[in-house]
Amino acid sequence: MAVKATDVAARAGVSIATVSLVVNGKGAGRVSADTRTRVEQAVRELGYVVNPAARSLVTGTHGRIALLTDDLVNPFIAAIASGVSTASGADTALLLATGSRPDHATLASMGVDGMLVHRDEPDGQAVGGGPVPVVVLDEPGVPGGPTGVHFDVGRGAAALGAHLAGIGHRRVAYVDSARSRTSFTLRREVFAAAFGGEVSTTGCGLDLALARELTTDALAGWRRSGITAIVTATDVQAYGVLAALAAVGLSVPHDFSVASFDDNALSSITAPPLTTVAMDAAELGRRAVTLLLEEIRGSAPAGRSVVLPSSLVIRSSTAAPREDPS
Amino acid sequence: MAVKATDVAARAGVSIATVSLVVNGKGAGRVSADTRTRVEQAVRELGYVVNPAARSLVTGTHGRIALLTDDLVNPFIAAIASGVSTASGADTALLLATGSRPDHATLASMGVDGMLVHRDEPDGQAVGGGPVPVVVLDEPGVPGGPTGVHFDVGRGAAALGAHLAGIGHRRVAYVDSARSRTSFTLRREVFAAAFGGEVSTTGCGLDLALARELTTDALAGWRRSGITAIVTATDVQAYGVLAALAAVGLSVPHDFSVASFDDNALSSITAPPLTTVAMDAAELGRRAVTLLLEEIRGSAPAGRSVVLPSSLVIRSSTAAPREDPS
DNA sequence: CTGTTAGCGCTTTCAA
DNA sequence: TTGAAAGCGCTAACAG
Numbered sequence: 001m002a003v004k005a006t007d008v009a010a011r012a013g014v015s016i017a018t019v020s021l022v023v024n025g026k027g028a029g030r031v032s033a034d035t036r037t038r039v040e041q042a043v044r045e046l047g048y049v050v051n052p053a054a055r056s057l058v059t060g061t062h063g064r065i066a067l068l069t070d071d072l073v074n075p076f077i078a079a080i081a082s083g084v085s086t087a088s089g090a091d092t093a094l095l096l097a098t099g100s101r102p103d104h105a106t107l108a109s110m111g112v113d114g115m116l117v118h119r120d121e122p123d124g125q126a127v128g129g130g131p132v133p134v135v136v137l138d139e140p141g142v143p144g145g146p147t148g149v150h151f152d153v154g155r156g157a158a159a160l161g162a163h164l165a166g167i168g169h170r171r172v173a174y175v176d177s178a179r180s181r182t183s184f185t186l187r188r189e190v191f192a193a194a195f196g197g198e199v200s201t202t203g204c205g206l207d208l209a210l211a212r213e214l215t216t217d218a219l220a221g222w223r224r225s226g227i228t229a230i231v232t233a234t235d236v237q238a239y240g241v242l243a244a245l246a247a248v249g250l251s252v253p254h255d256f257s258v259a260s261f262d263d264n265a266l267s268s269i270t271a272p273p274l275t276t277v278a279m280d281a282a283e284l285g286r287r288a289v290t291l292l293l294e295e296i297r298g299s300a301p302a303g304r305s306v307v308l309p310s311s312l313v314i315r316s317s318t319a320a321p322r323e324d325p326s
Numbered sequence: 327m328a329v330k331a332t333d334v335a336a337r338a339g340v341s342i343a344t345v346s347l348v349v350n351g352k353g354a355g356r357v358s359a360d361t362r363t364r365v366e367q368a369v370r371e372l373g374y375v376v377n378p379a380a381r382s383l384v385t386g387t388h389g390r391i392a393l394l395t396d397d398l399v400n401p402f403i404a405a406i407a408s409g410v411s412t413a414s415g416a417d418t419a420l421l422l423a424t425g426s427r428p429d430h431a432t433l434a435s436m437g438v439d440g441m442l443v444h445r446d447e448p449d450g451q452a453v454g455g456g457p458v459p460v461v462v463l464d465e466p467g468v469p470g471g472p473t474g475v476h477f478d479v480g481r482g483a484a485a486l487g488a489h490l491a492g493i494g495h496r497r498v499a500y501v502d503s504a505r506s507r508t509s510f511t512l513r514r515e516v517f518a519a520a521f522g523g524e525v526s527t528t529g530c531g532l533d534l535a536l537a538r539e540l541t542t543d544a545l546a547g548w549r550r551s552g553i554t555a556i557v558t559a560t561d562v563q564a565y566g567v568l569a570a571l572a573a574v575g576l577s578v579p580h581d582f583s584v585a586s587f588d589d590n591a592l593s594s595i596t597a598p599p600l601t602t603v604a605m606d607a608a609e610l611g612r613r614a615v616t617l618l619l620e621e622i623r624g625s626a627p628a629g630r631s632v633v634l635p636s637s638l639v640i641r642s643s644t645a646a647p648r649e650d651p652s
Numbered sequence: 653c654t655g656t657t658a659g660c661g662c663t664t665t666c667a668a
Numbered sequence: 669t670t671g672a673a674a675g676c677g678c679t680a681a682c683a684g
Contacts, residue, residue, distance in 0.1 A: 002457065004661060015671045020663055032669060049435035053388070054661035056379030057676045063436075064421075072411060073591070078404040085398060085424040093436050095390075096422040098411040109375030110389075110419050131328065208591055243595035265399070265534055269569035271597030330677060341655045346679055358653060380677035383660045 003046045012042040019043075023050060056111060065292060066095040066112040070119045074206055074236060075264040076281050077118070080137065083285025084116060092293065114292045116285075133295035133302060135288045140182045141305075147295065149288045149306045153183055153261070154190040156277030156310030160259055161194025163275070163312060164229050167320040169257060173222050174199040175214065175232040175241065177206055184233050187261055187277075191231060200227065204237060211240025212247075219248065228256060228321035235262035238274055242317070246271070253319035263313055273315035284308060329372045338368040345369075349376055382437060391618060392421040392438040396445045400532055400562060401590040402607050403444065406463065409611025410442060418619065440618045442611075459621035459628060461614045466508045467631075473621065475614045475632045479509055479587065480516040482603030482636030486585055487520025489601070489638060490555050493646040495583060499548050500525040501540065501558040501567065503532055510559050513587055513603075517557060526553065530563060537566025538573075545574065554582060554647035561588035564600055568643070572597070579645035589639055599641035610634060 005016040005023075012019070014035060021027045022039040031039075042048070056062050067084050069077055081096070088094050095112055107115060118137035136148040164172060172195060177184040192199040200222070204214045211232060222230070232238040238260035245252055252258050252272055260267075263278035287306055294300035331342040331349075338345070340361060347353045348365040357365075368374070382388050393410050395403055407422070414420050421438055433441060441456075444463035462474040490498060498521060503510040518525040526548070530540045537558060548556070558564045564586035571578055578584050578598055586593075589604035613632055620626035 002661095006661085016662075017664080017671060017673095018669090021670095024663080026663095030669065035669080049432070051383070051661050052435065052437040053379045053382035054676090055663075057377070057383050057661080057678085058663045060676080062379070067422075072398075072408045073401070073404050075399070075401065075404075078399050078401075081422075082398045082424065085422060094422045096393075096407075096411060096420045098408065106375070109378060111378040208595065212595070239592065239595055246595075246597065266565065266592060269534060269538070269565055269572075271572065328677095332677085342678080343655060343657095343680085344653090347654095350679080352679095356653065361654080377677050380660090381679075383662085383677080384679045386660080 002051070003048045004051065005048070007046055008039065008042045008048045011046060012038045014039060023048070061296075062111040062113050063091055064093045064095055064112045065289070065296075066097055066107050066110070066115045068097045068107065068115060068117045068119055070099055071206070072096075072098055074234075075266060076234065076236070076262045076279075079264070079281035080118060080285040083282030084289050085285075086282075087286040087289040089293070113296045116288050116292060133292060135292045135295070137284060137288050138181075138183055140186065143305075144303065147291050147302050147304045149284055149291065149308065150183065151279045151284070151308050151310045153186050153277070153279070153310050156261065156279070156312055157187045157190035158194065159312035160231065160261075160275075160277055161191045163314060164231070164257065164259065164318065165194045167257075167318070169229040169321055170195070171225060171227045172199050172229040172231055173218070173227045174201045175211060175230065175237050176201050176203050177233045178203040179206075187233055199231075200225065204232075206234050206236055208236050208240040208243070211237035212244045213240075215241045215244035216247070219244070219250075222256075229318070230256055230258050232258075232260040235260045235264045235267045235274060235276055238276070238317075239266075239270060242270055242274075252317050254322065257318040257321070259318050261310075268315065270317070272317045275315045275318040276313055277310050278313045279310045280308060328377070329374045330377065331374070333372055334365065334368045334374045337372060338364040340365060349374070387622075388437040388439050389417055390419045390421055390438045391615070391622075392423055392433050392436070392441045394423045394433065394441060394443045394445055396425055397532070398422075398424055400560075401592065402560065402562070402588045402605075405590070405607035406444060406611040409608030410615050411611075412608075413612040413615040415619070439622045442614050442618060459618060461618045461621075463610060463614050464507075464509055466512065469631075470629065473617050473628050473630045475610055475617065475634065476509065477605045477610070477634050477636045479512050479603070479605070479636050482587065482605070482638055483513045483516035484520065485638035486557065486587075486601075486603055487517045489640060490557070490583065490585065490644065491520045493583075493644070495555040495647055496521070497551060497553045498525050498555040498557055499544070499553045500527045501537060501556065501563050502527050502529050503559045504529040505532075513559055525557075526551065530558075532560050532562055534562050534566040534569070537563035538570045539566075541567045541570035542573070545570070545576075548582075555644070556582055556584050558584075558586040561586050561590045561593045561600060561602055564593075564602070564643075565596060568596055568600075578643050580648065583644040583647070585644050587636075594641065596643070598643045601641045601644040602639055603636050604639045605636045606634060 005019045008019045009016045027036050114133040134146040138150050140150050141148050204211050259275040261277040263276045267274040331345045334345045335342045348362050353362050440459040460472040464476050466476050467474050530537050585601040587603040589602045593600040
């Protein structure tokens, strides 16, 4: 069925060893120009492509990296995946594994040269130290661990806290992620510091509908306790908050200020546009791929750490609280 | 480095053939319970996993399918990818290829057992007929082609046309996709039929910002020609339209009705919530995987066609036009 | 029930 | 500058 090296060799009148040299660009100084041309032509005519399994078997590499992540539907994660996809070269395929389905061992056995990990580790599986290089995404993590790329989320969180406190908010509600990741803990704690650590926190899945429900339920309590601003761990949750407030006729930022973290593309067109701590998800993906490929190539050591900036983007979902908190 | 079948065989005191039978679950009635237990224990102790390249080389299969698509960031496409990811079993890995980077031939050579194709074919590359089964997503396509899953988009488009015409709109603008795909052509033509084929059409990339700019530019013209409703080919474009209208203080649906196609999760929480032709993207992905796996398994022929429903969801972005079109 | 053996298609020494 | 030959680790006949 498929055309193989022997076919090309026969057609070009050479041995398969020569075919291999030519198709792998290793012919320089070892294969005559004439022979090479003949081989190349045969390759073209027959439409020959190297059998990747056979090559993997002998070289021990796969030309493939895996991206482990949950929930591709989340725009922030989608943007990361998009960055990863564009940055992995034409000679590196991207294996996508969502959910906690394939554990690291299984994946390593699926034939990848390295892994990008962006997800909670369910049963505390150790990351790194495995058979292939790993780069951890968006998780500050511990020194001495695998290479990681994450955001300086504390800086943005502090700026957001300062912004809200600065325009007069005193009591704020914080809608956290239900899953505990260092990045989320950091967002909350650093933000809360601007209010003396006193923020009313609720956990909530990273899902618009969940945040919407949570807001609807918590609203009465928030108003009762004089809360004037609602901050969420992610933009998607803020969308839910905005929807819940709009549904009961409350106005943002008049009745409540709303802010969050991420700055998805959509966050500039919500009603009102969202004040949020911007992080470049696509860049995170790109950088992570670059680091991983370097380590696969062996041109850089593991254990590196890259920190990307985060910055507060002030839009119209935040403003000074009403004078009269009725 | 890696532990292999010979290691397991040595430890369990059997031959590698037996190891192979056991790890592949083909031992039933061919391997004694005792031997199997010994092998399984050795596998566990050594952490043995089959070398996928070696297996592929001999079996000719890869346990891998590819999803070809553009622009993972688009929520509709992300939802498709998510559906694909969940529906591909634990034993099938998903290779993600965005953009037109790897052409079909290259991909087929990257070791996949089948491909899901959701993208414009740049240079009219023939889909199907290649070395592996292909399922085309979201593209009505021609009979006799490869298997496909798409939406009955005409039905939704007709309903949308009837809805807008029914509440009194007479002149509408249509923001189409810039790329021509059958699915998009169908949306426009069937919708336009409700207005005697008379809709003012503009092409626009599937991007929020582009649609926003286009709207800003076209707005004066639309108002001048008495247009009262704006329909876009996709929800993401509608978000841009909503943003552009909000930016100049126009109210939806008072000044313009806005509607589109897709029904992304976010479309129910835009301001105002969007009237749109709903299509279940995740289900599209799931069905496509199912069909593909069947064809890979050889349990079903190619050339099948599955049509998923589309249905009009009326929310508050559409209403009767103002009596006075000033 | 278990082991021996012949490749899968390729890369890579090593000789010529 | 080219070819012959030895595997990479595994599966699938086939023997026993």
